[in-house]
Amino acid sequence: MLSETSPIERDITALKRRHATIVFADIVGYSVLAAANEDYTTARWLRLFKKIVAPAASAEGGRIVDVQGDGTLAEFPDVQSGLRWAKILHQASRVLDQQTSDDVPIVFRIAIHHGNVIVEGDRILGDAVNMAARLQEYCTPGGTLLSAEAALLLSPDDRAVMRDLGKLPLRNLTRAVHALSLDPPENTPVPIPLAPTQLPSVAVLPLFNLSADPADEYLASGLVEDVVASLSRLGELFVISPDSARMFRGQNPSPQRAARTLGVRFVVSGNLRRAGGGLHASFRLTDGVSGEHLWGERMDVAEHEIFAVQEHVTARIVAGVSPSIRATALRDAMRKRPDSLTSYDHMLRGLHLMASSERDAFIEARGHLIRAMEEDPSFAQPIAWAAQWHSLRIGQGWSENREEDAEAVFSFAERALDLDSANSLGLAVLGHNSAYLRRDLNTAQYCFGRALAVCPNSAIAWTLSSATLSYLGRGKEAAAHAERGLRLSPYDPLSYYQQHFLSIAHYTARDLEQAERCGCLAIGGNPAHASSWRMQAVILAAQGRVEEAKEAGYRLIALEPEFGIASYTSRRMPFQDSGVRMRFAEDLRKAGLPR
Numbered sequence: 053m054l055s056e057t058s059p060i061e062r063d064i065t066a067l068k069r070r071h072a073t074i075v076f077a078d079i080v081g082y083s084v085l086a087a088a089n090e091d092y093t094t095a096r097w098l099r100l101f102k103k104i105v106a107p108a109a110s111a112e113g114g115r116i117v118d119v120q121g122d123g124t125l126a127e128f129p130d131v132q133s134g135l136r137w138a139k140i141l142h143q144a145s146r147v148l149d150q151q152t153s154d155d156v157p158i159v160f161r162i163a164i165h166h167g168n169v170i171v172e173g174d175r176i177l178g179d180a181v182n183m184a185a186r187l188q189e190y191c192t193p194g195g196t197l198l199s200a201e202a203a204l205l206l207s208p209d210d211r212a213v214m215r216d217l218g219k220l221p222l223r224n225l226t227r228a229v230h231a232l233s234l235d236p237p238e239n240t241p242v243p244i245p246l247a248p249t250q251l252p253s254v255a256v257l258p259l260f261n262l263s264a265d266p267a268d269e270y271l272a273s274g275l276v277e278d279v280v281a282s283l284s285r286l287g288e289l290f291v292i293s294p295d296s297a298r299m300f301r302g303q304n305p306s307p308q309r310a311a312r313t314l315g316v317r318f319v320v321s322g323n324l325r326r327a328g329g330g331l332h333a334s335f336r337l338t339d340g341v342s343g344e345h346l347w348g349e350r351m352d353v354a355e356h357e358i359f360a361v362q363e364h365v366t367a368r369i370v371a372g373v374s375p376s377i378r379a380t381a382l383r384d385a386m387r388k389r390p391d392s393l394t395s396y397d398h399m400l401r402g403l404h405l406m407a408s409s410e411r412d413a414f415i416e417a418r419g420h421l422i423r424a425m426e427e428d429p430s431f432a433q434p435i436a437w438a439a440q441w442h443s444l445r446i447g448q449g450w451s452e453n454r455e456e457d458a459e460a461v462f463s464f465a466e467r468a469l470d471l472d473s474a475n476s477l478g479l480a481v482l483g484h485n486s487a488y489l490r491r492d493l494n495t496a497q498y499c500f501g502r503a504l505a506v507c508p509n510s511a512i513a514w515t516l517s518s519a520t521l522s523y524l525g526r527g528k529e530a531a532a533h534a535e536r537g538l539r540l541s542p543y544d545p546l547s548y549y550q551q552h553f554l555s556i557a558h559y560t561a562r563d564l565e566q567a568e569r570c571g572c573l574a575i576g577g578n579p580a581h582a583s584s585w586r587m588q589a590v591i592l593a594a595q596g597r598v599e600e601a602k603e604a605g606y607r608l609i610a611l612e613p614e615f616g617i618a619s620y621t622s623r624r625m626p627f628q629d630s631g632v633r634m635r636f637a638e639d640l641r642k643a644g645l646p647r
Contacts, residue, residue, distance in 0.1 A: 068171040073128040073164065073202065074184040075114075077105070077141060080159045080193040082122035097122065100144065100158060108140045117176055125185070127176055131166050131198070131205040135234075138162040138196045142236065145194070163187035165199040186222040187231060192299050193313055194236030203232045215302045218269070220295075233299070250394045250428070252381050253316040254373070255292040256280050258301040259333070262325040271331075271362070272324055278366040279320065279373075285507035286374055287433050287475055292316055311340020318346075318377055320369070330354045333365070337373050339380060347376040363508075370509045371540045395428035399437060406441055407545035409578040411450055417441060432471040436478035439464035440512075443485055444549070449582025449612035461485045476510040479503035484516035487523055488626045496520045511541035511550075518553045525629025527561025548577025552584045559591055560632055567591045582611040586640075593642035594635070601643035608645070617647045 079085075085093040105124060106116050114128035114137060128134035141160050148158065165187060167180030183199065191197040203211050215235060219228035256279050259272035276294050284291045292314050300310060307319040322335035336348040349372055351365055382404055385397035393401070402420030405413045418441050424434035442460040451457045462485065468478035483499030486492040500520065503513040515537030521530035534554040544550060551574035558567035568591050574584040585608040592601035609615060617640050627633045641647070 069168055070171060071167070072169050072176065072180075073114075073131050073134040073166045074169065074176070074181055075126045075128060075134040075137060075162060075164050076184040076188050077124045077126070077138070077160050077162045078188050078191075079122035080161055085158075096158060100148070104144045105141060108137055112137045112140075117174070123185070125176075125181070127169075131164060131202045134164050134202075135196065135198075135206070135210075138164065142194060142196070159193045161188045161191035161193055162196045163191055163198070164196065164202045166202040166205055167199075183222065183229060187220070187229065189222075190217065190220050190231065190233075190295075190299050192233060192235055196234040198232050198234065200230035200232065217298065217301050220298065235303070250396045250431075251288060251290040252318060252377050252396075253290040253292065254283065254318040254320060254377060255297050255310060255314045255316045256283070256294065256320040257297050257305070257310055257322075258294075260302075260304045260321075260323040262323050263327070268324055268326060268331075274362060275333075275365065275369075278362065279369050282366055282370045282507070282509045283373065285474075285476065286370075286510065287472070287477065287507075288374070289377065290316075307338035307340050308343055311338075316340060318380075320373055335369055335372070337376050344380075346380060347372045367509050367540060371511070371542065375541060375543055393423070393427075395424045395431050395434065398424035398427060399431075399434040402434065402441075403437060403545065406437070406444065407578075409580040411580070414445070414448070414450070430471060432468040432475045432478065435464050435471065436468035436475055436481060439468065439478065439481045439485075443481060443488075446489075447583045448580060449608075458485070458489045461489065474506045476503040476507035476513050479506070480510065480513040480516045483513075484519055487520040491626060491628065493520060493524060493628055509540055511537045511544065513537075514540060515550050515553055518557050519626075522553075522556045522560040522632075523626045523628050525560060525627075525632050527557050527559070527563075530557035530560060531563075531566075533557075548574045548581060548584065551577065552581065552587065555584075555587050555591065559587065559594070559636075560627075560629075564591055564595050568595070580611060582608055582615075585611065586615075589643040589645065590636060590639040593639040598642060598644070601639075605643045605645045615646065617641060617645055 079097065082093070101119070101124070109116055109126050112128060112133040114126050114133060116124060117127050118125040126134070126137065128137065141162065145157060145159055163184050165180055165184040167183070168178065169176040169180050170178040187197050187199060198214070203214065211232065213234065214232040217231045217233055219230050222229055256276050258276060261268050261272055280291055280294050283289050296314060299313075304323070307321060310319045310321070311317065317340055319338050319340050320335065321338070322333060325332045331353045332350070333353070334348070334350045337346045338344065339346055349368065351368065353365070378400065381396070382400045385393065385400045398420045402417045402424065405417035405420065408414055418438065421434050421438045421441060424431065425438070439461050442457045442464065445451050446454060446457050462482070465478050465482040465485070468475050469482065472478070479499045480503045483496045483503065486499065487496035497520065500513060500517040503510060504517070507513065514533050518530040518534035518537065521533060531554060534550065534557050538550050538554070541550070551570045555567045555570035555574060558564070558570060568588070571584060571588040571591055574581065575588060578584065585604050589601045589604035589608060592604055617637065620640070621637050625633060625636065627636055
């Protein structure tokens with residue numbers, strides 16, 4: 053007895069298939085153009101479609117299958133005719149740009165794929181159609197992207213001028229697709245969308261491999277991925293996905309062109325070259341609007357160390373890029389009228405004033421941080437910095453009510469973490485003050501563990517964690533953490549703070565010469581920091597230099613008149629290691645400080 057086929061099986065059998073060349077053309081930045089003037093943009097596009105797009109498809113033996121907004125799906129009998137149609141569209145775009153210089157040009161991104169499609173009436177369906185639509189997302193504006201299947205159907209001469217992008221991961225498709233790019237003959241201006249955030253926007257371009265060794269592409273890709281991840285975790289930048297920047301793989305575009313294409317303000321670019329048994333790498337940060345070179349560094353790595361030092365190289369790049377962008381953004385914020393400042397602008401102004409040794413400027417910093425919170429209550433970073441402001445106020449000796457400031461530290465830090473549980477700054481501030489103010493070292497170590505897991509290149513997390521290690525009596529580890537914080541932010545506005553924690557670490561490790569040197573640097577950076585004078589008095593007393601220690605003690609009392617050894621050691625001294633506690637208390641007495 054024959055089994056009866058199901059309705060769905062009969063439908064599958066009835067499906068019609070054929071091989072076809074599928075071309076998907078998309079207008080770059082159409083939503084930006086439409087947002088500016090929807091009627092005018094629509095009229096321009098419809099005129100171009102009726103005059104050029106549809107007639108040219110018919111002339112090349114193809115047909116328009118579907119039009120959805122700014123996207124056009126077309127079918128052609130072969131790749132050559134589809135490629136000719138793409139060239140006609142690009143040429144028409146350039147001609148229109150020359151004729152209407154006042155308008156932002158209509159620029160196409162076009163993808164071509166050849167494969168098996170399902171035919172239903174006038175429609176074509178299937179994986180091949182989806183692939184063409186997804187491929188165009190990687191296409192350079194004004195250029196054409198071809199799948200390897202489509203490119204193989206062209207002549208070797210046609211393929212010779214194409215740039216090999218390798219395998220690209222396509223959205224919602226399970227396999228990567230090998231693609232080649234036919235780049236535009238010149239830079240193509242495109243409408244830049246506003247970044248979906250007030251944060252400075254940055255793209256990290258694929259590193260240009262000067263040695264042309266395919267094996268180095270893996271290293272280059274890994275470095276870019278690491279840098280993007282590290283910059284993203286800082287919470288202060290909007291970082292473009294490396295998948296979006298992959299369109300520039302194998303190219304060395306101008307930073308301005310890359311910035312316009314990707315819609316960002318800043319561009320990180322660089323190259324790799326293998327020579328002399330090692331690898332030479334250079335990196336630079338450029339303002340994509342002005343073309344200003346903001347930072348650059350060259351690194352030479354021995355052959356046997358290449359993969360071992362990848363983390364170190366990433367850290368150096370982040371240490372150069374992040375402060376340079378912040379400095380440029382601060383310069384922009386200082387130029388703005390007060391009534392036009394964004395939340396991020398207020399935060400930057402607050403950080404600038406927070407580093408001041410002048411009390412009035414320091415107090416003003418809090419006002420900017422509060423304004424930043426009011427402008428954007430969902431932005432965790434200024435809230436975390438407000439927690440740090442109250443912590444610094446206590447350390448400065450400027451707190452008028454230590455208990456209220458301590459309460460504010462924890463309130464702001466926890467509020468920041470409620471908004472963003474992975475905020476490394478909030479975790480670091482909460483960790484430090486759990487140890488410093490509450491003597492809760494278990495919570496402190498947990499917070500620092502999370503902060504550094506989330507953001508391994510957070511300078512402030514490394515710096516603040518050094519204090520907790522000092523309180524535990526682990527001076528050498530503490531010094532290593534503080535030194536790493538310095539390397540990650542060598543020009544930090546709060547550099548005195550970094551040196552202060554380094555002096556504590558060296559004192560704990562009994563390296564008094566280094567402790568004194570770092571203490572002098574801390575005081576030189578901020579002579580009004582009471583904690584630095586207290587530390588310096590202790591360090592000098594430990595070396596038997598009693599008169600100098602007493603002089604440092606006088607400076608402490610001038611800043612913190614109510615200081616007394618008994619109340620400090622019983623209520624405020626953060627050291628938990630008994631040996632360090634006894635030594636610190638004895639050195640306070642040697643310095644002649646009030647009991």
